[in-house]
Amino acid sequence: MIRHTVVFRLKHEKGSEAERLFLANAQRLASIPGVGGFEQLRQVSPKNDYDFGFSMEFADEAAYAGYNDHPDHVAFVRDHWVPEVAAFLEIDYVPLAPVENGS
């Protein structure tokens, strides 16, 4: 399992209609084949200056690549992500087996 996350801040005013529409459009990413566990999140820690996050899970690298290359993802990045996002950081995780024998 690969968990793909991105934490970001929009150019739009907080609580604006433009913000709402961005999030509504992003909801379509959940329907791209291979995407599981899609979440839209609000970032609430005062220790960074991002406002939102998306999280999704892929079974493997092939599913992740299929998402990246999917026309709906490519169109979303071109039409919404690039023009509307002010700053972002992508973080991808895979599970780590529990480490034993702490001291």
Added chain:
Amino acid sequence: MIRHTVVFRLKHEKGSEAERLFLANAQRLASIPGVGGFEQLRQVSPKNDYDFGFSMEFADEAAYAGYNDHPDHVAFVRDHWVPEVAAFLEIDYVPLAPVENGS
């Protein structure tokens, strides 16, 4: 629900015994009251320079505060986090209700 995450890089050499021990010690955080869904993760995106992540979930702010103030957490931060972590970013999420009516 509040999902508390931290992505980080250790001072230790990758794959070292010191790295293994750090992760083993951190496993104890999962036993602190109020901590749910504790995960140790490997960060795999080439788009940032962090190597690991922890993720955990709290029912509410009170549970999160109880974790922060718990002696086991305070001791872990003092004895392991501060001396052994080279760089980190805390990101906290709460679920966002699905936004409708994309266009």
